[in-house]
Amino acid sequence: MNKKPPPETLVLGIDTGGTYTDGVLLEYNTHQIIAAHKSLTTKRDFSIGIENVIKDIDLEDPSAIQMVSISTTLATNAIAEGKGKRVALFLIGYDPDLINSFDMSKRFATPHYFYIEGGHDLHGQEKTPLDLPDLLEKTKMIKNKVDAIAVSSYFSPRNPEHEIRAQNAIASICDLPIVLGHQLSTLLGSVERATTAALNASLLSMLQEFIIAVRRAMEHRGINAPLMVVRGDGTLMNDEFAARSPVETIHSGPAASAIGGRFLSGEDQALVLDVGGTTTDLALIKDGKVVVSEKGASVSGYQTSVQAANLFSIGLGGDSHINLDRGKEISIGPERVVPLAYLSHQYNNVQDRLKALAKTNWPAPHPRDLEYWFLQQENPEVNSFTAKEQQVVEILKPGPKPAIEVLKSLGLLDASQISFNNLWREEVIGKSGFTPTDILHVDGRHTPWDKEASKAALTVFSHYLNLDEDQFQLLFWENVTEIISKAVIHFLTEREIPAKNDSTHDLANWFLDNSLRPEHEQLTTRIILNIPLIGIGAPAQVMLEAVARVFNTDLVLPAHYQVANAAGAVAGSVMVTEEILIYPHMSKGDAEVLGYYLQSRDNRDEIEELEDALTRAKEIAESNALSAALRSGANIPQVNVEVIQDGMDSYRVKARAVGKPRLGG
Amino acid sequence: MNINKVDTQKAYQLLWEKITSLELAPGEILDFASLADEMGFSKTAIREALNLLVHDHLVEAPPRGLFVSGLQFSDLEKISTIRLNLETLAAQQAVLNATTDDLVILQSLCKEVAGDTREYFELDQRFHQAIAKAAHNNYLADTLQLLYGLSKRLWFLALPYLDFLPTAVKSHIKLVDAIRDGNESLAAEIMKNHIEEFYLKIREIIQEKDLIKE
Structure with a gap:
């Protein structure tokens, strides 16, 4: 029997998120996904997760891969955690x-x-x-x-x-x-x-080292192909460009997700919600493109002038910590923890301890008893740590312990009494707790790990609130829907959602509540989103079905939506923008215009007449953009030139060259 | 990004440093495999880096094998003659072509104080590179860089017996003043004396201590 010939154009897309590193192998022309791979992100070294993907991707002859493209939160995370170089x-x-x-x-x-x-x-x-x-x-x-x-x-x-x-x-x-x-x-x-x-x-x-590590991993598997990196606006640049301009990768991950959602669904107008382990990210697709923020990307409070997708991010994901706030209300996130199901899957004694806790009736255990700490590194380098920090490491050496117990051994009542910053930052110890992922284990919708541990935790939490377990789950999912729905409204209206008890926004609050959970007997209010939601990420289906109902729209879950982010990494186009600024050369005292300057990135000319200056600028911008796009890995780029007036007698001549990435060895 | 190019460049710089500072001795046999192993590079990167060093005359490639170029006493004569003339030419050209920025850079380099021998070498090299740059002739600058590498080995050979480093720095200051004042003949003379004095001392030490076996 004849074997089917192998697909022609294989490309590998990789997304390194805060929690998972996803990889997809797909056929470039048909968009058909051939293999997918998911592994945990090693925060200490992002390249490890990528090496795993490249190592494990199911393909007999990896040298057939024609392009590898990566979206990465490396830059965003490094800025957020202050880990950049001095x-x-x-x-x-x-x-x-x-x-x-x-x-x-x-x-x-x-x-x-x-x-x-x-x-x-x-x-x-x-x-x-x-x-x-x-x-x-x-x-x-x-x-x-x-x-x-x-x-x-x-x-x-x-x-x-x-x-x-x-x-x-x-x-x-x-x-x-x-x-x-x-x-x-x-x-x-x-x-x-x-x-x-x-x-x-x-x-x-950091980005140079990262790219070199990826290149080496590719080399080990004999992949000799272009390596692309996703920019914050979802377009691609080749590895050399990326190594020089790491800031352009800010928001690369969420942008790739949005592009991937559109790529897999074929929807040209949609709101993309990417539910990850740590966050849920929102982006808008208009006319097939990700909407770009006009202000430039901002990250950790720093406003940059880098073009990036207009994004909105909330600290709610599959691994968000479910807790009680001061008012005994259920709170979800923004902290990300390891789900108890996973911890118990890794360590033997956790399940028994949780079950014992669930059986305790009096005094009813507090949900905070569900928080566990564990050692993430076998033999951490402890020299730089304080005595208390070293003590914590010792306590955790035999295995995970409830946080309460660790604190008691240290003679403390509350974690806020002392900071173990080094231990968290260096990822020496990790935190585990009750998460949405655990709830999915209980209801059987997602059960890769130990559901008994999750069940016990749910029992503890529900009992404490005097609810039965079904009531608790209902309440929990209502909360999730409310948080995400409000994020959608905030993002699209660019208006803050008023606090629940804010009486100055009484009517707004009533309207929102009544639209989320119809309450009024006579008045029905409705918020209609006239574009579909595209759900991406493993927990998307579970978390977003109710959100789509709130907005009276469809939830589109494209095939392989769990790895759309990685698909988005290969779906983007290579884009290069070159600008020439034209502005007048004034005589002393600004009395008359002597000529016009043409200022490009590396060159400066002067031309007497504005007309000639504009013509010349268009030529230079076009040819600069074209050659830069070719150098940046575009195949047959198309150039579009635009002249924008920028103040009196000043112009911006903007040439944008866009092309599909050039594939091959 | 071509990993091999990146690695070749890194390996080249490390090997250049090792050879010019005599950490790899003249005449030493160079084995790709063990160098690759020691330095943590691929054999290809090491091979390509060594090829570049062959062009720099720091590595010799006879029909079989590769080794660090030997040092002959006649090398000292050959290198000093050409370097003396070209450094002097660079000083003259710098007088003619140096911009105000070049002068600021040279003055700034003169004022820097080296804490140890390694820093001193770095500083001296930067100074000579800045003079060559101020001459605004890239062919001259490239040639001088090549000669600098060859010359540095002689310098390292004599290093344990040298005591004249600080006066060399003083002549740097005088040279920059001459360039600033546009005094071409003075600049040429200072540079000539600076280089001549250097080779005289080196020659003396090498002969006295019998550092190169004829």
Whole structure:
């Protein structure tokens, strides 16, 4: 019998989320998913999860893979956890008084920032000469205390001369990597540009190491193909671009999910909800594209000028910690813990202890008794830890223990009395608790691990609230639906949802409540979402069915929706945008226009007539975008040029080259 | 991104450092497999890095095997003659072509104080690179970089007996002043003396201590 010929164009998409690393192998032209793979993310080293995917993906001849594409939360997480490298930021021509009066220095993303005389004005004219001796003095002072340098000069997109001169001088006296603001952003917001440059510098080596690790893993399996990385707006860049501009990967993961949802469902207008282990992320698909935020990506309170998908994220996922708040109301998340079902699956004595707890009637055990701590590393390096921290490690060596017991052994009543920051941050110990995943184990909808442990935990929780177990589950799912529904409304209206007891928003609250849970006898209110919901991620079906009912719309769960994020990593196009700024060269005293400057990323021209300047700028932008897209791994890119007026006599000529990624070895 | 290129570049830099600082001795046999093992690179990366070093004249490739280039006494004469002339040329060209930024960079490098020998070498190399850059002739700069590597081995050979490092730095300061003042002949003279003095001392030590067996 003839064997079917192997599919022609295989591509591998990988998504490294905060909890799971997903991989899909798919046929590029038919969108057919051939194999999927899921493994836990190793936060200490993201490349381990990726290596596992590449190692385990079910394929006889991996060298047939024509492209590997990755979305990663590496950058986002590193910023959130303050794990980027140390950066010195030089601010050329910035006004320290202005920055201080608006308390903007906190926004620079590094404590080592220095003001240097220099900078240009709106017309690209030198405002103040560059104080190069001062810059070099400060570089000498700081060079052994930082790992990278970022430079942003005032109005550098109009004239990057001072940034380039600074780079040249710094490179002559030290070997630190240098990032220039104008290379990352053509927007004029000087604080955002400085932040973007500083964040980029802090992430450079991390992303480089990550890409090299992935490349090595590919090499081990004989995969010799382009490696792409997803940007925050869902488009792709090749690994070399990514290694230079790690900030562009901020929000890469959620953007890939949104693209994947659209790719697998074929819906061109939809709201995508990606339910992960840690968070649920919302993104809007309009005319087949992810809607991009106009302000630029913001991450952990830092506003950047990087283009990224307009996203909304809430701390609710399959592994969110279910707890009681002060008012004895059920709270869910934002903390992510290991589900008890999983902990019990890994360790022997947990199930018995939970069952014993469930049988205790008086005094009724408190839900906080369900929180367990466990050692995540077998022999952690404890030298840098405090005595109390080392004690915790000792206590946990024999196996997981309830948090309450650990604290009692330390003579403490509450975890807030002492901080074990090192232990959590270094992932030495982990936390386990009752989660939505456990509830799914109980009702039988998702049971990979120990459902007996989950059952016992549910009993403890329900008893404490004087509910029977079915009532508790009902109440719990109502809460989940309410949280997600309110997030949908907040995201689409860009309006805060008022607090429940806020009497100034009495009617709004009534309207919301009545729409979520019809209560009024005579008045029916309804919120209608006139596009479908696309659900992505393993818990999507369970968590979103009721949400779709609230909004009177359909829930679309595309085939393989559990790994849509990874599919999204290969579904994007390669895109490169090149901008030329045109602005007048003014005579002294701004009396007359002498000509027009054409400022591109690396080059500056002057042309007398505006008409000629525009024509020339369009030509340069088009050819720059085209060649950059080709270098960036696009196949037959199409270029679209747009002229945007940007203030008086000033223009932005924007060329956008888009193409499918070039596949092959 | 080509991993092999990245690794080759890294291996090249590490091997350059090892050979020019005599950690890998002149005449030592170079075995890909053991180097790859020791340094944690693939054999391909090591092979390509060694090929680059062959072009730098730091590694010799006879018909069979590879070894670190030997050091002959005649090398000192050959290298010093050409370096003397080209460094002097660089100083002259720097007088003609240096920008104000180049001067600021040179002045800044002069003011830096080295804490130990390794830092001193780094600083000296940066200074000579900055002069070559101020000359604004990239062919000259590349050639000087090649010679610098060859010369550094002689320097390391004599290093345990050297005591004149600080005065060399003083001549750096005078040189920068001459470049700033646009005094071409003075700059040329200072550079010439600076390099000449260096090789004289090295030659003296090498002969006195019999460091190179003829």
